[in-house]
Amino acid sequence: MHPYTAPLADIRFVLHEVLDVPALYARLPGSDAATRELIDAVLDEGARFVETVLAPLYQSADAEGCHFDPATGAVTTPKGFKAAYAQWVENGWGGLTAPESAGGQNLPETLGAVIKELVDATNLAWGNYPLLSHGAIEALKHFGSDWQKEVFLNRIVSGEWCATMCLTEPHCGSDLGLLKTRAEPGADGSFAVTGTKIFITGGDHDLTDNIVHLVLARLPDAPAGTKGISLFIVPKRKTGRDGVAGEANAVRCGSIEHKMGIHGSATCVMNFDGAQGWLLGEPHRGLMAMFAMMNSARLGVGLQGLGLMDRAYRCALAYSKERLQMRALGGPKFPEKPADPILVHPDVRRMLLTCKALSEGSRALALHGASLLDVIERSSDAAERKQADELLSFLTPIIKACLTEWAVEGTYHALQCFGGHGYIREQGMEQLARDARITTIYEGTTGIQAIDLLARKTLQTQGMGLKHMLTMIVEFCTAQTRNTALAEFVAPLAKAAQDWQQLTLEIGRRAGQNPEEIGAASVDYLFYSGYVVLAYWWARSVATADAGAHPDAFKTAKRETARFYFQRILPRTQTHAAAILSGAGNLMALEAEAF
């Protein structure tokens, strides 16, 4: 597999210029430590860590997978994972963005997001263990009592313990209202949690001595459906207010799944048999706390998509420069060689540029999303916080679903550039494709994200988040009106934004008459939105590059990639619009038996 070199030049361009995060952190309370110099130093360290520690374990962990011992219920991670985790903890990466009060470094989420991209580009399976801890930190930070923070949060931040999210049960995945796991109150304020959870990432492993499970379950008096679900802290080893991790709790891994990819990530069936747990947050309000984890986890999964597609792109680019095959259609470009490198072929370029346009555009989009998290958490201006929250709520399903769908597409194209060699394990390309395949499923499938975007985040809010995004686009287009060098992007972007608004209104109108129009439009609307938002980031990237002190080659690359995006990718919106406007009829007419 081609070695990984972190794309720091593009990351710095997005952070420092497109988003100008140093200026943001200079004004956000408690963030002034995050100067450009500090950010750059962290990036260099992060790149070194993933390039030297995680990347070398990528293929070996896939070949080896996790081991499960049925006699003890213990899971062993692939060779090297434990040592890599120890080094991660020692370097303080786990607490990068966590509050100082919990022992963290309090650095911005935007920086954490960059590090997440690098981790996932080099070792997605490994990256899932810290990802779950990051989610638990969010939940404990916002909903934990003082002693819970002291005992659990601080140890997760330090990396001493890992965490999980236990939602899914055999009969309930997307539909959490169906869940059956129950929690009986005990005399000492603890609860006895009983039930079976499946698809639990990191449910058991050997990276840490204790594992903090956050488990959704029902109290005895709970109302039915989603309004009767509470969240519990259930440690692998019984741990109470004194913070001592004692004997084994009544929770045990029953088996691990054999999956298409992410073999190094243990996906466990977890059996809770009256396990000691502690209520986290209020009774029956567990989903709210879980969503606090989930939004951060969804952004995280979007970053997984970004990391995978960027990695795949860079491998395919390197291969396309080396591999000699056929001559350019206009005549030999390298007559001294037996054939031309395949990068001369327009169709290979089409595949590579698709990867490049989608991944660089996605980077700006995802890091913008992460920067909104920082505004929400740190701004002293309530109106600014509210607006950032509305916009991020709207963008989260787009980031989660589009970046992962594009990762599936990007890893497809990148593998295809390798021809038959891409199908062989040795090159690592098929592993990237297999690993990418889970990202459109976990933390809510693309279909679930699409309903979240259209029903909850758009129609139910009267398009509040959409309005903020449209305002950003209109303001940008207005500011660039006289910039003739940008006209080829600004004009179609302004048109796309207008069409997006009209399309949304039309869907809303139809949904008022028939709610099935929402589901019938949702995934196409999600993609439509994603392509318009990416067009904005591409136009803005060109404007930023032009305005900055960059070599001509850099400016040209941004402009040409943007041109490719606007001319060859953005037209996909036409197909999505046609599908949306065709209505629900062509989906709903067929009786179940007639399929």
Place this chain on the structure above:
Amino acid sequence: MHPYTAPLADIRFVLHEVLDVPALYARLPGSDAATRELIDAVLDEGARFVETVLAPLYQSADAEGCHFDPATGAVTTPKGFKAAYAQWVENGWGGLTAPESAGGQNLPETLGAVIKELVDATNLAWGNYPLLSHGAIEALKHFGSDWQKEVFLNRIVSGEWCATMCLTEPHCGSDLGLLKTRAEPGADGSFAVTGTKIFITGGDHDLTDNIVHLVLARLPDAPAGTKGISLFIVPKRKTGRDGVAGEANAVRCGSIEHKMGIHGSATCVMNFDGAQGWLLGEPHRGLMAMFAMMNSARLGVGLQGLGLMDRAYRCALAYSKERLQMRALGGPKFPEKPADPILVHPDVRRMLLTCKALSEGSRALALHGASLLDVIERSSDAAERKQADELLSFLTPIIKACLTEWAVEGTYHALQCFGGHGYIREQGMEQLARDARITTIYEGTTGIQAIDLLARKTLQTQGMGLKHMLTMIVEFCTAQTRNTALAEFVAPLAKAAQDWQQLTLEIGRRAGQNPEEIGAASVDYLFYSGYVVLAYWWARSVATADAGAHPDAFKTAKRETARFYFQRILPRTQTHAAAILSGAGNLMALEAEAF
């Protein structure tokens, strides 16, 4: 994994009604045995064979894979493969379409194509062994000398021996002009073949005692490039004119590849070290003979795509009827159940209908292609043969590339219907996706098919094949002018055909000025063409269903699926047209260093 039931109702509908093959065989010389009754009997037997013999081995073969013994170079196939092959031979399937003179049953290729779909739907890896034999039969039938037919063809037809195609070398895949394997003439009329071939499907295995390799190599006096390549018969065991398979030949499997999928199909590195071989056909004309194999193999790979997507669709449909999750957006459909089956959700239907529309449409397209083979091989009318040949040459890259790309898409959607359960090996859905991934690569990647379609089969022939296809479409539309029930399909089909023609002319005009426009348009043109051709088969399917004696449910299903296709899939042509018309500039501008 859901059990497989062959989709015989739809297959019979396409064969007997849409294509009316019984009428075709009644008039083609030497085909009158292929009556409707006989075809139906063969279909029943074929379905029984794949359902009971091949389907049960699908998942176990993937888990086990092939075994390679470095000490002997011997490959062992997964448990059950050898017995299944023996039963295949015993039932006479291998010689189904082979000439009677070689011991075959001389049945039409269209029937062979249906059996191929069934085999690949149930066990793609296993199906690759007979596929290669089928290709070798084509080459030997057309180019073999009498003794070569006697010795090799007859034994491949009987199934006693298997065959391979040895083209690829480490440095040459798509670009066969670079190949280095050489053949030195010996005193006895044989040749000593030396070189290394890679990615050889079935290069070694335990299904048969002898394996007939068809190997591309250069004679000592060969011109450089593709005009200096000859084809040789190189048996695993030395076999001469007397037909006796003697001692081991100097050809040996050096290793087998570890691949993303088709684990039961042995992909071998083959080392030829002065192996005894026999020239097949004329010196330096090996590629022509190889293309005789390859066209049939390309149609075969298209059928693999069809089989995989149909299988995946049927599994996803069954799951979507069983799996209860969430309520319909318009209110509960099954209030007595804890949740509605996911088939009520519009987006699940969108995914299923995409699979259904692409696979049923593809079946008509692929079987039409196979029926053209029968016309080419059997018609006594030279003009009819010529026209069928021109049309099939044009359709072959469309069938190969579109059906396999749609298989990748279809297996994606089908897996997605399963949510997290689709990512687990147990359900078999991820295996279908992994297996499908090779089909857009081998026998020429999608990019290679696209160049073949646009450059060789369209522009170089002044659109001869395209004209035949357009004529079929126009004749159909004209005949249906007064059929108001079909207007919703006929009008957009006629428009699409017209646009297709205009687009082709425009590409031709541009290509005259800049040959890179061909490569820049090719894959989008391929998809554009595929979607228009499928629209034709969908419109024709509705017309045929309406005219036949079918239950209303059948007619409605065809009509509603066609409506879905026209309203939600056909608009993809807009995006492809936009990409094509955007020209080569946005692909070629970037310097290699600037990527």
